[in-house]
Amino acid sequence: MAGPGSDAATEDGLLKNTYEDVIAEGVLRKFQLRDWFKLKDSPWEGGRGKEWSAHVERNNSPMAVGSDSAIPVADNQKYVTGFITQRKIMARWRVTQEQLDDTQSREGAYRSSRTENMERLIDDIAYREEFYLGSDGRGVFAIVDATSSGATLELNSPGNVSSTGVAITSAFGNRFIKRGMALAAINPANGVIRTNTPKVTAVNSDGTDVTLASSPSWTTGDYVVQAANNAVTDTLDTAYEKAPWGLTAIIDDGTYRQNYFGIDRYLYPNYASYVSAATGALSFDLLQRISDIVNQRLDGEVNAIASHHSVRRVYILLTQADRRYADQASRMRPDGGTAAFQQEDLTMGAVSYKAVRTLPLRSMFLLDVQGSDLVRYTSEKGKWVSGTSGEILVRDGTGTNARHAWESWYYKRYNLFARNPGKCARLDGLTGMTFVVVRGE
């Protein structure tokens, strides 16, 4: 039996902790949609907005004529002008003087609070941007479902993408909402805020609802958006209609945006994308048809496909029957996976297929990236709001509200735009079904 002596148990009070040099990253920092879309940046000169001119109709006078026959009446080109406006995203951080002081040294903290928070806030904006870039610019998280009761807010149509015909348990209406957010409800008929903007206390595991700090008493069908705080009474203080326009607004036929930056898509359908609603099962026959339609409409050439991962799984099944017709080398060493296993792009006739986690469920976007001329008009790529002396940490409060604390604000201001959205297409209402051609059977 070992006798008494020094060991880790008897002299625990002598030992110190040692520390890792880094903080393990447990928060998502890769932003698929933002990183995939290398949009052309276009300058913004301020003023009322960027006026753009849309060529909506040709001169229809050309006609075959005979000797001395009447020639057609004169016609002319037709144009309509519209306005592109800017959208702003802001984020905010508050810190006490003590926290700044006590995290200055490596002995006292893994990293300085200032560095950590200011760097990561920019990532956090990017995280919210992922939602905006996949949606229609209204900032709508979901729609209030009729089954809501008390403080439990049942939701459908995440991102304002209709989930009509889909059971609420499969609609995943709470997919974009985070715990701690304040929410507001907007009457879709007039854009006016309803009373009550409670905070989210839980995002529930069945995907259908969130629990609020108090019963909101909102109306079935209301838009649910983010509010600046839990005492908001004005639509101005919500995210409603303030987000940059995302793919569902730009690649659209009017389902989400009838007024395309001043051009009425009902009157001028060439500024509407081809949208197949209630598409149902996916098949190669269907994809070829869509490619043919956009090419025949406006000479569109699909060179990128994007969808949610769940739709890409359907696409992978489509290719399954063909993969056994591989060359000998592949047959000798069969590989059950596709490039999607490494989260690389699949291809459809050399067109890359990107899965993006924030895109609408049950939809697929077929893009002519060059032909549609996707651009981003940017008045501010992103910067800290500075005080009168250029400082970005500003004293918090004055008078009786004064505290020894600091605040900093970060903002970005831009909007996305496609000069020719009619060269793109969207499939809505895809189901999990595929029709696979099984050759030779």
Add this chain to the structure above:
Amino acid sequence: MQFGDTVTLVNRTSKSVLGVQWDGVHYHFPPGEHPNIPIQIAIAALKQHPLMGSEDPLGDPGIFRSLFGIRGASDPFGDITPLEQTDADERIDRSKVMGVGGDKKQVRKINAGGPTHFDARMGTETVNLQDDAVTRR
């Protein structure tokens, strides 16, 4: 038709309340006639509720049978006789697909399933099961 025109939209089904989305707004139309509907919304209703399996895969993508009709419109959208949804799985009429894709013996239907809740959530954030249990109690 001029801007601001309205039409009588007919939900041709006998039981289904059909949802329509236009300019971001969701509308719901029970079976029967609905007068004074703006023409843009009526056309969206027609497009968003095709009779599954009725679209000619080689034809005009704007021509298909719809669960909605517009009273007085030209064919095929002026048809407001009763109609129920089919059990077809896709919008296009597969029997009109050319080549092997139209051969029933060589085409197999596979269900890849739909999105899951895990799919739908963004990133790595989990839900709080304890909160959920409290809510459901």
